[in-house]
Amino acid sequence: MSAYLARSKRTFGVKAQDNNNNSSENENLLNVNLSIDNEVEYNKRNVVLSPEASLLTMDSISLKNNYFECPICNEEIFGIFQLNNHLDIVHTENQSGNVILSIFRKTQKITEDITGAKTNIKNVQPIINKSHWEKSSIDDKCSYPECKKQLGIRNGKQNCYCCGKLFCDMHTNFSMRLSELAKPDSNSPNWFKVCQSCYTSREGYNNAEGQHKSLTHIFLEARKNNIEKLCLEENLLILRLEKLAKSLSVLHEKKGVSVNQRAIEQSVVQWKEDSSTYQCYRCNSRFGKVRNRRHHCRLCGQLFCNDCLEELPLYRDIKDETTLIGTTKSCNHCKRIVFRQKEMNTKEKLPQEAKLYEQIKFNQSIVDSMLPKYNELLLKLSLKSSGTFSKDSYQEAALYREKLIKNFHQIDLLSKRILKLPANSKYHRTLQTNIAKGSIIFLQNNMITLKMLPEKDEINVINEDIEKTKRIKEINVAMEALNDQYSMLQGYYQDALFNRKFDNAKILEESIQDITLEIEKLKVELEEINF
Amino acid sequence: MDIVKILQTYVQKMINNTPGMKILLLDDNTTQYISLIATQSTLLSKEVFLIDKIENTSREKMKHLKCICFLRPSSKSVQLMIDELRNPCYGSYYLYFSNILTKSQIERMAEADQQETVRELQEFYGDFCAINSNFYSLNLQNYQIFGDSLSTWNNETFKRTVEGLRAVLLALKKRPMIRYEKNSALGKRLASEINYQIQQESQLFDFRRYDTPPILLILDRKNDPVSPLLNQWTYQAMVHELIGINNGRVDLSKISDIKPDLKEIVLSADQDVFFKNNMYLNFGDLGVNIKNYVNEFQNRHHNSDNIESISDMKKFVEEYPEFKRLSGNVSKHVTLVSELSRLVSQNSLLEVSELEQNLACVNNNNDLKEVQNLIKRSNITNESKIKLVLLYTIRYGRQNINEVKELVQLLLQNGISEEQTRTIEQLIKYAELNERQNEETTTSTIFDKGKNVFKGLKGVENVYTQYTSKVADIIQSLLKGKLKDQFYPYIEGSIRDRPQDIVVFIIGGATYGEARDIAKLNEEIPNVRIIIGGTSIHNTKSFISFVKNATSVL
Numbered sequence A: 001m002s003a004y005l006a007r008s009k010r011t012f013g014v015k016a017q018d019n020n021n022n023s024s025e026n027e028n029l030l031n032v033n034l035s036i037d038n039e040v041e042y043n044k045r046n047v048v049l050s051p052e053a054s055l056l057t058m059d060s061i062s063l064k065n066n067y068f069e070c071p072i073c074n075e076e077i078f079g080i081f082q083l084n085n086h087l088d089i090v091h092t093e094n095q096s097g098n099v100i101l102s103i104f105r106k107t108q109k110i111t112e113d114i115t116g117a118k119t120n121i122k123n124v125q126p127i128i129n130k131s132h133w134e135k136s137s138i139d140d141k142c143s144y145p146e147c148k149k150q151l152g153i154r155n156g157k158q159n160c161y162c163c164g165k166l167f168c169d170m171h172t173n174f175s176m177r178l179s180e181l182a183k184p185d186s187n188s189p190n191w192f193k194v195c196q197s198c199y200t201s202r203e204g205y206n207n208a209e210g211q212h213k214s215l216t217h218i219f220l221e222a223r224k225n226n227i228e229k230l231c232l233e234e235n236l237l238i239l240r241l242e243k244l245a246k247s248l249s250v251l252h253e254k255k256g257v258s259v260n261q262r263a264i265e266q267s268v269v270q271w272k273e274d275s276s277t278y279q280c281y282r283c284n285s286r287f288g289k290v291r292n293r294r295h296h297c298r299l300c301g302q303l304f305c306n307d308c309l310e311e312l313p314l315y316r317d318i319k320d321e322t323t324l325i326g327t328t329k330s331c332n333h334c335k336r337i338v339f340r341q342k343e344m345n346t347k348e349k350l351p352q353e354a355k356l357y358e359q360i361k362f363n364q365s366i367v368d369s370m371l372p373k374y375n376e377l378l379l380k381l382s383l384k385s386s387g388t389f390s391k392d393s394y395q396e397a398a399l400y401r402e403k404l405i406k407n408f409h410q411i412d413l414l415s416k417r418i419l420k421l422p423a424n425s426k427y428h429r430t431l432q433t434n435i436a437k438g439s440i441i442f443l444q445n446n447m448i449t450l451k452m453l454p455e456k457d458e459i460n461v462i463n464e465d466i467e468k469t470k471r472i473k474e475i476n477v478a479m480e481a482l483n484d485q486y487s488m489l490q491g492y493y494q495d496a497l498f499n500r501k502f503d504n505a506k507i508l509e510e511s512i513q514d515i516t517l518e519i520e521k522l523k524v525e526l527e528e529i530n531f
Numbered sequence B: 001m002d003i004v005k006i007l008q009t010y011v012q013k014m015i016n017n018t019p020g021m022k023i024l025l026l027d028d029n030t031t032q033y034i035s036l037i038a039t040q041s042t043l044l045s046k047e048v049f050l051i052d053k054i055e056n057t058s059r060e061k062m063k064h065l066k067c068i069c070f071l072r073p074s075s076k077s078v079q080l081m082i083d084e085l086r087n088p089c090y091g092s093y094y095l096y097f098s099n100i101l102t103k104s105q106i107e108r109m110a111e112a113d114q115q116e117t118v119r120e121l122q123e124f125y126g127d128f129c130a131i132n133s134n135f136y137s138l139n140l141q142n143y144q145i146f147g148d149s150l151s152t153w154n155n156e157t158f159k160r161t162v163e164g165l166r167a168v169l170l171a172l173k174k175r176p177m178i179r180y181e182k183n184s185a186l187g188k189r190l191a192s193e194i195n196y197q198i199q200q201e202s203q204l205f206d207f208r209r210y211d212t213p214p215i216l217l218i219l220d221r222k223n224d225p226v227s228p229l230l231n232q233w234t235y236q237a238m239v240h241e242l243i244g245i246n247n248g249r250v251d252l253s254k255i256s257d258i259k260p261d262l263k264e265i266v267l268s269a270d271q272d273v274f275f276k277n278n279m280y281l282n283f284g285d286l287g288v289n290i291k292n293y294v295n296e297f298q299n300r301h302h303n304s305d306n307i308e309s310i311s312d313m314k315k316f317v318e319e320y321p322e323f324k325r326l327s328g329n330v331s332k333h334v335t336l337v338s339e340l341s342r343l344v345s346q347n348s349l350l351e352v353s354e355l356e357q358n359l360a361c362v363n364n365n366n367d368l369k370e371v372q373n374l375i376k377r378s379n380i381t382n383e384s385k386i387k388l389v390l391l392y393t394i395r396y397g398r399q400n401i402n403e404v405k406e407l408v409q410l411l412l413q414n415g416i417s418e419e420q421t422r423t424i425e426q427l428i429k430y431a432e433l434n435e436r437q438n439e440e441t442t443t444s445t446i447f448d449k450g451k452n453v454f455k456g457l458k459g460v461e462n463v464y465t466q467y468t469s470k471v472a473d474i475i476q477s478l479l480k481g482k483l484k485d486q487f488y489p490y491i492e493g494s495i496r497d498r499p500q501d502i503v504v505f506i507i508g509g510a511t512y513g514e515a516r517d518i519a520k521l522n523e524e525i526p527n528v529r530i531i532i533g534g535t536s537i538h539n540t541k542s543f544i545s546f547v548k549n550a551t552s553v554l
Helices: A002-021 A024-029 A036-048 A051-057 A061-065 A080-090 A097-113 A117-124 A196-201 A216-253 A261-268 A332-338 A340-345 A352-383 A391-420 A426-446 A460-498 A502-530 B003-016 B028-037 B040-045 B075-086 B103-112 B155-172 B185-200 B235-242 B273-278 B283-305 B310-346 B349-361 B367-376 B382-396 B401-413 B418-430 B434-439 B449-458 B470-479 B512-524 B540-552
Strands: A067-069 A076-078 A174-177 A191-194 A212-214 A309-315 A324-331 B022-026 B048-053 B062-071 B090-097 B118-124 B129-132 B135-137 B177-180 B215-220 B249-251 B264-266 B501-507 B529-534
Touching: A080 A191, A174 A196, A216 A261, A216 A309, A216 A324, A216 A332, A216 A340, A216 B103, A216 B118, A309 A332, A324 A332, A332 A340, A352 A391, A352 A426, A391 A426, A426 B040, A426 B048, A460 A502, B003 B028, B003 B062, B003 B090, B003 B118, B003 B129, B003 B155, B022 B028, B028 B062, B028 B129, B040 B048, B048 B062, B062 B075, B075 B103, B103 B118, B129 B512, B135 B512, B155 B185, B155 B501, B177 B185, B185 B215, B185 B501, B215 B470, B235 B273, B235 B283, B235 B310, B235 B512, B264 B310, B273 B283, B273 B310, B283 B310, B310 B349, B349 B367, B349 B382, B367 B382, B367 B401, B382 B401, B382 B418, B382 B540, B401 B418, B418 B540, B470 B501, B470 B512, B512 B529
Parallel strands: B022 B048, B022 B062, B062 B090, B090 B118, B135 B529, B177 B215, B215 B501, B501 B529
Antiparallel strands: A067 A076, A174 A191, A212 B118, A309 A324, B129 B135, B249 B264
16 A cells, blocks of 8 residues: 555656646546645645644554555665655656556545545655746746757656756656755755756766876975985095095106005095905895906995996096096996986086977967967958958958968978988987977968958958058058169269269259159158058 | 776876976886877877887987876886986976875885986876776786686786776776675675775775765676677677777788778777767668768868869868868778678678577577588688587577587587687686576576567567677666665675666676677666776687686686
């Protein structure tokens, strides 16, 4: 019986909304099931009902316990609302509307018998804000973008509990936990039907960002501790190196005087006894009397085999490479530590392709900043293509375009120059070709798709404009030429006066007058065009 | 839950954080991961001008480059990184590791970084191959899965699998409830280890609360040996079955007189719209689409032929890059599809497949006779013949072991070596076919009987694709709340609510066919998201050699 009850409640919740525009099939339900609006009424009435009154209606044990058995899978579920949800979610796919309807008809009678129980059921239903719900009307369409199905008995009609809009069954086949204020809340105990948009747009649902963990601070901390220790060792070794260099340079100066070099070296650091070990300190290879002989590192004094020892340059001043005075031997480890700072501070000369690439990047950044502006202008132009747009924006666009093309050209040139650079290794060659490839991709993405300016016949207004600008350009060119001539003639004229060749001067004066006339003419025309 | 996008976001984050000329250093593993999801041109446009392997010791010093390293924290890669830091080739280092580093690994690297070149150290959990948006693989095809018996893991592979699956969960940001197949010892061990790992790394696994916890479903290949044995008829699956997809690349060099630029082609749903739209379509629909594609191309080509006015020219120039891309793509797919159809007709795959599907889906009295007929035919490959006997064994072997013996004899008579016929015994061992005799009433039978009855009512759309993989059935019953705890227990706790996110992992490898079934489910049921993957990806060939390897340890 509890199962039947549950079934009827379900129909109550879901089908009731179809009543507004449904067929005769549902007419007999009308007296039992009320529309959503009436539901609210019921809720109000519940409040008025005294607890005794509701107790009177509790005639079944199942109701008291509020446990229901699902009529389909016999699962026990707490509360009728959750059962309703369970039925919606788990058993929707298999059941066609007719099956539900037949179950409904069977149960209808029983429902009528215990309509009083409804008040009890209501207490189980969680409270949720429905004030934002879209009101149902006869002609509703699904609110899901691109769906627009007519809502009704065929496609269903359901408010999304979250956003409140009306949707078809297909687009409300989603459930989410919602708070009493109808907001997504994973801590809420209650599930509600929601629409696809609310379901997919909730926070974190479409997150493409995977988990990550930064260990940088741990790493830097560990490195700092290590470097501090290292610095102590470094200082010690540098001191030894300087001492060694000093003593040995003295040795070099006193040429001929026999000073025991070994004694000097041993004065810097205590050498390990030959008999103390049979193995290389680094690679653990065994020493022999003839083969694989023992060698001392001049900085730490440990014993190494020949392969583990490196040549160590000695400078009078460690910071100045020109003061090289000789070499000695040290282990790999000491050498690295002694020259650590030096290695860190030496700057490799920037290769040519890197310099050129800097320029390419500069040009690219100009393009990146100009391109959106240009496209915006174009959009404006195309919107106004009916004919009445300002020539300023056209000229501006043309200017932008010119600049863009210039930059593209520059990038192209630079990348070609990079390709022509000499490469001292295969590795460099790959780097160069890849830089060039990268700039070609940049050009492909930006230049080839660079939109053309609107067509001439599309915009007659512009045509005139172009004519004008053309003429202005011509005039300017002519003016320049005339001005050049003018100054030249002036020079000749002065010359002639100076040399007292008055005949020539007279002719020159005439031509100067001609030219000034011509210039005046052009000036007038230019002013006419501009206004 | 788009696994490709997640990896791409990782890569973008690595690259975008450091402007300037860069080199990307990878190891053997991460090279495979990256090559599936990023193209050279996307990397070039982000100023990554060199890509190299950390294993390469002949790299040159280029201090003006910044170095981005994406490595798997295997002991080998970490050691190589330490050597690199001792003697740095590049100006500064940005280290990203694809899995969890141990404390000592961090300390050793910090100690090696005496020149203070490291600027960044992060864990980005992209420790798997993202093949499709809902299909991943741990790429363990070269690992031996089993230890000293079929119910124990090989220790190294186990560790690697746990790390890989853990990374999948971290990348997806899922802290799941874990379910496994009751009869799989391997599954149980993996499930409890993953559960333990999640608790160990509870700080990492601290995600926002879900409405309902996601489910991690750990399955075992041995419970579904059928899927990897069937001929596939959807585009992506078919290419892998007949030619083979290796890291998103297809080797076509064996085709006679092929153009040099088509010798190796890339199939990527991310960069190739045609492939994206057709990868899950069956061969018939694909044929129609490829014809339309060619027509579309020809129309464009025709248009570009008669350039008369300047505006035509302008249009042409603007559309040219698109046009060029299209022409390359058209010839790629046409070549591929024609090769597929050549293989189908050459090996009579349609007939073979029809029988395969019948063996996989319905009991039929003529099956034995038909298998025998096909074994006698000469235009059917040995591989197909063995496959048919294998499928026959899986369906009828329990009752009619004698018939199987007869079929093996027949195989031997038709020029198939004894070595090859041994596969049948091996499969019986691997899939524990003999132990299943008393289990017919439980869900662990390989063929779901109820399903077939249901199918019969609905009618069959296509004879060659009537079989749906077992994993799709399992997911469907999971969604209906019908997946019994008895056979698919939780490792800890249990949950009543219908799951919204499901991650499937198949020990022993998944197939493209399964990936396609899952993709279809994702499309049909929009309120749930499913991602599938496995230790590797199988086609018939790799599956048979996997079974051979598995049983060889015994």
